[in-house]
Each structure stands twice: as C-alpha cells, then as structure tokens.
Amino acid sequence: MNNIVVSSSPHLRTTDNLKRVMYDVVIALLPAAVISAVFFGPHALMLMIIAVATAVLTEALCLKIAGKSNIRQTALDGSAVVAGLLLAFNLPPTAPWWTAVIGSLVAIAIAKHTFGGLGYNLFNPALVGRVFLLISFPVQMTYWTLPTFWQTDAVAAATPLGALKTDGLEAAQAFTTQGNFLGTIPGCLGEVSAVALLVGAAYLLIRKVITWEIPVCFIGTLAVFTGIFYLVDPGKYADPLFHIVSGGVMLGALFMATDMVTSPLTRKGQIIFGIGCGLITGIIRLFGGYPEGVAFAILLMNAAVPLIDRHTEVKKFGV
Amino acid sequence: MKLFTFKRGGVHPPENKSLSEHKPVKSPELPNRIAINLNQHLGKPARPLVKKKQEIFVGERIGEADGFISAHVHSSVAGIVTKVEPAMTAVGILADTVFIDVDKEKTAEELAAFYQQTPADFTQMTTQELVEKIKDCGIVGMGGATFPANVKLSPPPDKKIDTILINGAECEPYLTADHQLMLEQPDALLNGLMIIQQILGVQNTWIGIETNKPDAIQLLQQKTDTGRFPGIQIAPLKTKYPQGGEKQLIAAVTGREVPSGKLPFEVGCLVQNTGTAVAVYEAVCLNKPLIDRIVTITGFVNSPGNYRLPVGATFRQVIDDCAGGFRDESRVKTVINGGPMMGKNVRNLDVAVMKGTSGILVLSDTEFHYEDEGPCIRCGRCVDGCPMGLMPTKLAIGAEYNRPEDLDTVMDCIECGTCSYVCPTRRQLVHWIRLGKPIFRNASGS
Numbered sequence: 119m120n121n122i123v124v125s126s127s128p129h130l131r132t133t134d135n136l137k138r139v140m141y142d143v144v145i146a147l148l149p150a151a152v153i154s155a156v157f158f159g160p161h162a163l164m165l166m167i168i169a170v171a172t173a174v175l176t177e178a179l180c181l182k183i184a185g186k187s188n189i190r191q192t193a194l195d196g197s198a199v200v201a202g203l204l205l206a207f208n209l210p211p212t213a214p215w216w217t218a219v220i221g222s223l224v225a226i227a228i229a230k231h232t233f234g235g236l237g238y239n240l241f242n243p244a245l246v247g248r249v250f251l252l253i254s255f256p257v258q259m260t261y262w263t264l265p266t267f268w269q270t271d272a273v274a275a276a277t278p279l280g281a282l283k284t285d286g287l288e289a290a291q292a293f294t295t296q297g298n299f300l301g302t303i304p305g306c307l308g309e310v311s312a313v314a315l316l317v318g319a320a321y322l323l324i325r326k327v328i329t330w331e332i333p334v335c336f337i338g339t340l341a342v343f344t345g346i347f348y349l350v351d352p353g354k355y356a357d358p359l360f361h362i363v364s365g366g367v368m369l370g371a372l373f374m375a376t377d378m379v380t381s382p383l384t385r386k387g388q389i390i391f392g393i394g395c396g397l398i399t400g401i402i403r404l405f406g407g408y409p410e411g412v413a414f415a416i417l418l419m420n421a422a423v424p425l426i427d428r429h430t431e432v433k434k435f436g437v
Numbered sequence: 438m439k440l441f442t443f444k445r446g447g448v449h450p451p452e453n454k455s456l457s458e459h460k461p462v463k464s465p466e467l468p469n470r471i472a473i474n475l476n477q478h479l480g481k482p483a484r485p486l487v488k489k490k491q492e493i494f495v496g497e498r499i500g501e502a503d504g505f506i507s508a509h510v511h512s513s514v515a516g517i518v519t520k521v522e523p524a525m526t527a528v529g530i531l532a533d534t535v536f537i538d539v540d541k542e543k544t545a546e547e548l549a550a551f552y553q554q555t556p557a558d559f560t561q562m563t564t565q566e567l568v569e570k571i572k573d574c575g576i577v578g579m580g581g582a583t584f585p586a587n588v589k590l591s592p593p594p595d596k597k598i599d600t601i602l603i604n605g606a607e608c609e610p611y612l613t614a615d616h617q618l619m620l621e622q623p624d625a626l627l628n629g630l631m632i633i634q635q636i637l638g639v640q641n642t643w644i645g646i647e648t649n650k651p652d653a654i655q656l657l658q659q660k661t662d663t664g665r666f667p668g669i670q671i672a673p674l675k676t677k678y679p680q681g682g683e684k685q686l687i688a689a690v691t692g693r694e695v696p697s698g699k700l701p702f703e704v705g706c707l708v709q710n711t712g713t714a715v716a717v718y719e720a721v722c723l724n725k726p727l728i729d730r731i732v733t734i735t736g737f738v739n740s741p742g743n744y745r746l747p748v749g750a751t752f753r754q755v756i757d758d759c760a761g762g763f764r765d766e767s768r769v770k771t772v773i774n775g776g777p778m779m780g781k782n783v784r785n786l787d788v789a790v791m792k793g794t795s796g797i798l799v800l801s802d803t804e805f806h807y808e809d810e811g812p813c814i815r816c817g818r819c820v821d822g823c824p825m826g827l828m829p830t831k832l833a834i835g836a837e838y839n840r841p842e843d844l845d846t847v848m849d850c851i852e853c854g855t856c857s858y859v860c861p862t863r864r865q866l867v868h869w870i871r872l873g874k875p876i877f878r879n880a881s882g883s
Contacts, residue, residue: 123771123807124529124784126868128854129800130450130610130777136811136862197814237812237862329817378816383828385821434826434846435445435684436697 140196142327146318147203147373153314154307157265158211162307165218166206172222173202180231197236201225204244207308207369208413209251211263217255221247241420242380245413252413262304275304278364282356283409290356305365312368319372328376331385335392336371336399337362343400361403370412371395380420387423387430394419441645442675443685446824448855449677450610450778452649457613457735460742462621465750465759467541471514472524473499473749476532477792478577479584480506485533491518495547496726499535502572508585509575510535511726513747515543527752527774527788528781534789537749556722559632567636567721574720575727575792579712580604580681581775583793586713590636596702600691601633601642605711606674606681608647609776612796614731615711617743619646619653622715627657627666629714632721637707640668643690644711647676678778679853683708685824697849712795727792734760736799737769746790752797753786763799770805773798778854811862819856819866825849829856829866836873841880847873 155163177198181189205221225247233239252259264275282290303310322328345358361367366374375381375395382391395415402411476482483500487493493512500510516539524534559567572587592598603626607615619626630642646654658671672690674680684695686708693704701708709717712730719725728748732755735741739761746755752772756762763769773780774794790797819829827846835843847870856866 122769122782122785123805124782125771125807126857126865126871127780127782127852128778128858128867129771129773129780129782129798129805130858131806131808131863132450132859132861134859134861136814139814139816139861235812237814326818327816379814381815383815383817383820383830385817431828431831432820432823432826434697434849435688435824436694436699436849 136197137195139327140200142322142325143200143373144196144203146321146327147200147207147308149314149317150207150308150311150369151203153311154207154211157310158263158307162211164215165209165211165213165307166203168215169206169209169218169222170199170202172219173198173205173226176223176226177231180227180235184231184235192236195236198226201230201243201247204308204373205247208244208248208306208366210259210261210306211265212261213258217251217258220254221251224250237379239379240423241417242374242377245374245417248413249417264304265310277304277409278360279403279409287354287356290360303364306369308369308373309366312363315368315372322372322376328372328378329385329388331388332376332381332392332395333371335389336375336395337367339393339396340367340400341396343397344404347404355404361400365403365410366412367399370399370416374412375416375419380423382423382426382430384427384430384432386432387426390426390430391419391423394422438673440648440675441672441689442677443680443682443689443824445826446822446855447677447679447685448822448859450858452676453611453735454613454616454649456611456741457733457743458616459620460613460617462617462731462743462745463759464745465755467514467539467544467747468750468754468758469539470519471516471537471539471747471749472751472787472789473510473512473535473537474524474526474532474789474791475500475510475534476526476530477510477575477583477748478508479582480504480508482532483507483510485521485535487518487521487535489518489520492516493518493537495544496551496728498575498726500533502575502585506585506588508577509573509726511575511728512537513728513749514539515547516540525784525788527783527791527794529784551719551723551725554723557724559628559635559721562721564636564638567632570721570724571717574716574725576713576716576720577727577792578710579716579730579792579795580710581779581793581795583791586709586717589707589709590633592637592702592707597705598637598639598702598707599641599705600707601630601637601639602686602690602706602708603630603642603644603711603714604681604683604686604708605644605646605650605653606686607650608676608678608681609778609780609796610678611735611798612733612776613735614733614743614795616650616653618711618715618731619650620656623656623660625715625718626711627660627669628722629716629718630669631666632717633707633709633714634668642669643672644669645672645674645680645686645690647674647680649676678855679824679851682824682851682853684851730790730792730794732790732794733796733798735796736804737764737801738762738799739764746794748792749789751787751789752783755790756786756797756799760797764801768801768803769799770802770807771800773800778858779852808863810864813864814862816861818859818861819864822855822859824853824855825851829870830864832873833864833866833869836869836876839876841877844873844877844880847877850874
C-alpha cells in the first residue's frame with residue numbers, strides 16, 4: 119500500500135485523447151483520399167504514402183534532435199500523419215515524387231518544429247509546405263490533369279479557377295458545378311470531390327473535433343463576397359456557387375482552417391477567423407495574381423490568431 | 438417538470454453511482470482506536486482541550502474554535518485519550534490530532550441517548566440561541582468546503598438574504614451519500630431547513646436535486662406538498678457537472694450571477710449542503726454535535742455502500758470493516774477523500790474521516806491512469822467547458838511561465854476540474870491554475 123498515487127484533482131479524465139483526435143481527422147480524410155486515388159490513379163496513391171512517410175520520419179528526427187523521449191509514440195500520435203496527408207492533398211496529381219518529400223520536410227521541420235513542435239506552431243504546417251512548393255516549383259505545382267478512372271496516362275487540363283483567371287468566365291463555365299461537387303474536375307488531390315470532404319467534415323463535427331464556426335463563416339463570407347460581384351456584373355464574375363465548390367475552399371475551410379493549433383481558441387474568435395479567411399480568399403481570387411487564394415488566406419489569418427485571441431476572450435462569470 | 442441548470446460550460450462525466458446507489462446507510466461496528474483531527478473546517482484549526490490519559494465522553498468538546506472563522510471539534514466516542522500530537526490528515530496537511538482508545542459499550546450507550554430524547558422545539562428558540570447551538574455543536578458545511586455554519590448563518594446586517602439554496606445536487610461522480618441522506622432523513626432535513634429559515638427570517642428555500650435522483654425529488658416533493666414546511670420548494674436540476682457548485686447552483690435556480698470575487702449574500706442568497714441541514718437539526722433539537730456523517734465508500738472495494746462513520750475513524754479501518762476491503766490490493770492506484778473531480782487523494786490509509794469527507798473512493802488501475810501531460814493543442818474544449826467563463830489553457834500557461842499579466846482571471850477559478858477532465862492532451866490545467874493563484878496574488882500585492 120506504499121505505492122498509492124498522490125496527484126492533483128481531477129482524478130478522472132475523459133477517454134478522448136490526442137491520438138483519438140488526430141486519427142479522427144485521418145478517418146475524416148479517408149473518403150477524399152479514396153476518391154482521389156480512384157480518379158488520379160497509382161501516382162496519387164504513391165504521393166500520399168510518400169508524404170505521410172516523410173512527415174512521420176521528419177517528426178521522429180526532429181524529436182530526436184530536440185532530445186525528446188517517447189519518440190516512436192509521439193511521432194505516431196497522428197499529428198504528423200495528418201500534416202503529411204494534407205500536404206499530399208495539396209499536390210497536383212502529376213507532381214513528381216520529390217515534391218511530396220520536400221513539402222512534408224518543410225511542413226514538419228520548418229513550419230512545426232522550429233516553433234517547438236505540436237501545439238506551438240503558428241502556421242498550418244501543410245499549407246506552409248504547399249506555399250513553399252508553389253513558390254519554388256511553380257511549373258510542377260501547376261500542371262493539372264483531367265481526372266479519369268484509375269488514371270495511368272494523364273491528359274493535361276486546366277483547373278476551373280485557372281481557366282477563370284487566364285481565359286475568362288466562359289472557359290470556366292465549361293466546368294459544371296455538379297462536376298466540381300462530385301469530383302470530376304482537375305485540381306489538387308484533395309480538392310477533387312467536395313462531397314467526400316463534406317462527409318469527412320460531418321464525421322468531425324459529430325466527434326466534436328471541429329466546430330461549425332470556421333467552415334460556415336469561411337464559406338459563407340466567400341459566397342457573400344463573390345455573390346456581390348456576381349450580382350453587379352454576371353458577365354464578368356463567376357457565381358458564388360462556382361467559387362465555393364471549386365479549388366481548395368472545401369478542403370481549406372473544412373480541414374485546414376479548422377486545424378485547432380493554428381485557429382483561435384474561442385467561438386467568437388473562430389467566427390472572425392472564418393470571415394477573414396473567406397474575405398481574403400475572395401479578394402485574391404477576384405483581384406490577385408494567383409487563381410487560388412485559400413492557402414494564402416488561411417496562412418495570413420493564422421498570423422492574426424494571437425491578436426484575435428487577445429480580443430475575443432470569453433466573458434467571465436459574474437461581471 | 439421545470440428543469441433548472443446553469444448555462445455556461447459544464448461536462449457530464451460517467452456517473453458510476455450505481456455501485457453504492459440506494460444502499461441503505463449502515464453503521465459499522467466501532468473501531469478500537471480513533472484519531473480526530475482538529476482542522477476539520479475552513480479557517481484556523483481548533484485548540485486542543487484534552488490531555489493524555491483524560492477520560493472523555495461522546496460529544497465532549499476536545500477542540501476549541503480559535504478565532505472567528507474556526508469551529509469546535511467534539512469527540513465521536515467515549516474512551517481514554519492516548520496522545521495529542523500532529524498527524525497527517527485526509528486533506529494532506531499536518532494537524533493536531535487527538536488519539537482515543539474507544540470504550541465501545543459506553544460509546545454505544547451515549548450515542549443512543551441522543552436519539553432517545555424528545556426533540557427540542559426550535560420554534561420556541563431565539564435566533565441567537567439557534568446560532569449559538571450551531572456554533573457549540575461545531576457544525577460546518579458538509580459538502581466539502583467545511584465553512585463554519587454559524588458564521589455563514591450570520592451574514593452582515595446590511596446584506597439581506599431572500600433565498601436559501603440547499604445543495605442536494607451531488608454532482609460528483611460515484612458519490613451517493615447525500616442521495617441516501619435525502620431518502621432516509623427527509624424530516625430531519627426539512628426541519629433543519631425550517632431552522633435555517635427561522636434564523637434568517639426567510640421563507641424561500643429551494644432544494645436543488647439532480648434528475649438522476651428521481652426518488653429523492655419525489656419524496657421531498659411529497660413532504661413539502663403537505664404544507665408542513667412552508668417556503669420550501671424542490672428544484673429539479675439537469676444532471677450536469679458542476680451543478681452543485683455554489684455559484685452554479687445560484688445561477689441555475691435564481692438566474693443571479695454572484696459577482697466576481699464576491700460571496701453569495703451579495704445576490705441575496707445563502708447556500709448550504711443537505712448534510713449540513715441535517716446536522717443543524719440534530720444540533721438544535723438533539724444537542725448532538727457534528728461527530729459522525731454519512732460517507733460513500735465506493736470504487737474498487739468489495740461492498741461499496743453508504744455508511745454512517747464516526748469522525749476520526751481511519752480510512753484503513755472503514756475500508757476493511759465496512760466495505761469489505763479492497764477487491765485486489767495490488768491493483769489499487771489511489772484512494773480519494775471526496776469525489777473524483779474535486780477530492781484529494783490521500784497519502785496513506787491512516788488518515789481519518791473528517792467532517793468534510795463525503796466519500797472514500799478507491800480507484801484501480803483500470804479507472805485511474807496517471808499520464809504525463811502533453812502540449813496544449815488549442816482545441817478549446819477547456820474554454821467551452823469552463824463553468825466560470827475562463828480560459829483555462831491561457832491561465833495554465835501563464836502559471837507555467839510565471840506571467841502574472843496572463844493570470845488576471847485566475848482567482849475566479851473554482852477548481853471544479855472540468856478543464857483537466859476534458860483535455861485531450863492531459864494537461865494538468867487545474868494544477869497549474871492552483872499554482873497560478875499565489876503568483877497572481879504576489880504580483881498584484883493583494
């Protein structure tokens with residue numbers, strides 16, 4: 119009886135833990151991963167495996183350099199798997215294998231571990247990896263193909279947003295909203311099917327891993343912003359539905375902006391964060407040089423999180 | 438049925454009450470030796486009044502209240518004092534303790550005498566007499582905070598109390614002592630409340646009971662429906678932790694928020710625990726000091742249940758004699774004085790039952806896991822769960838890095854444990870917040 123534990127209350131804890139939370143995200147990403155592999159074929163599958171493996175190995179290496187114990191356990195806590203998978207989701211289907219390696223390396227080593235590892239990073243690791251690749255290897259990162267069943271030889275194609283930016287509204291209108299929604303439109307691995315992403319997000323909402331504020335405010339703001347321009351000049355601007363089902367909005371709003379480490383703590387803060395993401399995405403898409411603005415919008419809003427947190431503290435009881 | 442609840446935050450951990458629920462209160466055989474601590478209450482410990490080899494009787498005052506916020510301590514047994522010296526208590530601090538060799542026959546006789554007399558008629562007594570009796574009998578809040586009851590029942594004259602709230606929520610998982618008390622002693626409880634109403638000159642009392650105790654709600658409703666207890670009403674509460682928190686209970690029933698840093702009488706309320714009300718009745722009408730109480734012994738023991746234990750019985754004795762011992766001693770991980778959310782685990786089993794011991798909870802390696810804390814992943818569950826509207830993770834980090842400027846709301850924390858309970862990375866949030874309180878106090882010079 120000399121070994122009874124004396125510890126600080128409470129003495130019971132929820133059964134939910136970090137691993138469960140992270141692997142819930144992995145589970146939620148699986149439908150999109152499967153659809154991606156079905157449409158883009160073995161190369162897409164390989165990119166996902168390489169990205170995840172690189173992320174986990176980089177995580178382990180960084181933990182070792184930092185002198186942490188329990189390296190195997192921590193590297194496999196799921197957070198590196200999520201970052202790697204999301205990085206792969208941000209690659210074009212024909213991206214060379216080494217982009218997955220470099221992207222994951224940058225995501226984990228630079229975006230995550232230079233800040234102190236899990237919980238301390240300011241920016242979404244996968245998005246830092248994506249932007250790093252986009253700026254460093256613009257050619258490889260913007261070569262798109264048409265999704266076909268188990269694609270082995272690729273047919274070059276433009277994305278709806280690329281077409282909108284370079285060839286105007288008419289070219290973009292060749293893509294149907296329905297196609298965008300179901301997943302038969304060129305794009306990144308994870309962007310291809312909005313419906314698969316929505317199924318995953320519904321799971322996360324039920325499991326209470328994410329809350330509704332960020333996705334709803336993100337998508338809602340983008341729809342309102344692009345809707346205003348569409349109403350003013352429907353001949354020049356695409357309709358809001360086109361904007362919310364094309365490109366990385368679904369992936370970004372449901373899975374990247376909702377990353378708990380890099381989004382605000384309070385519900386009120388999350389609403390501001392979501393609105394900011396939607397607004398910046400709309401501005402970049404309509405007026406910026408890049409066809410897509412989701413990644414930049416989220417990263418910019420990530421930088422604003424400490425400020426948002428400071429000004430959105432919950433009102434305490436009894437004041 | 439109208440359901441009352443507090444609005445902000447909260448959590449619903451597994452209740453695990455079925456282990457001891459509805460088990461009638463049993464009185465165990467008296468132990469041979471007993472150890473009564475003199476710090477049974479919030480405030481200054483009592484001064485010892487007895488010496489080695491002194492013969493004492495049941496209910497004899499053995500500790501004298503020392504100062505305004507303090508309480509008398511009485512012997513729960515008859516016998517001979519063997520020593521008076523500091524000993525470890527169930528709340529983890531050293532305190533003067535009176536050790537007594539028990540004269541079992543005499544004790545049983547004297548205990549029975551309390552219940553054989555005709556209860557005194559409290560309606561004939563003055564407020565001062567009532568408060569004096571409560572003070573003389575060493576009554577303290579029995580929900581766990583052990584605040585001297587006579588002090589609470591003498592609010593400053595400029596604060597008008599209009600509502601009395603009785604906490605029968607018993608929102609801590611595992612515990613069933615208050616539930617069983619409501620079922621077995623409803624008349625003592627209601628008479629105790631009539632006494633409290635008389636002292637405060639108020640006829641507006643709400644007994645808050647969580648809906649996981651429907652039989653207690655029904656029984657007390659029937660009793661109050663008879664009209665014999667004017668002013669007393671039942672408030673069924675949603676089963677949600679910490680529904681029995683003082684400020685949460687007030688908010689749930691009256692909709693009033695006790696201002697930050699203030700006491701309930703600021704909003705015209707006074708909160709007492711069900712056990713305290715029964716103790717008040719026994720003190721006033723039977724002249725019986727607070728020398729025993731109902732304790733739930735539960736968890737990893739052979740026969741979990743509710744027991745009337747003398748103050749001073751050691752944990753080892755009562756676990757072995759009442760609850761049939763541990764189910765498997767080698768698998769016992771921790772023994773808690775109180776419930777799992779706010780109770781303190783004891784260092785050894787020689788510590789004694791106190792006036793504030795609502796439960797003795799034994800957890801095995803299947804329920805209790807001590808895990809190292811991970812980093813905050815900013816999931817916000819602690820913020821959503823905090824019933825006081827605080828940002829636990831911010832406060833914890835402020836304490837961890839010694840930053841008083843981040844600890845501005847730390848004194849509002851009621852240490853209910855909701856934040857640590859929900860944390861997926863097992864952050865010791867409440868622990869850090871406890872450490873943050875002195876950091877903030879020192880920095881702000883208060």
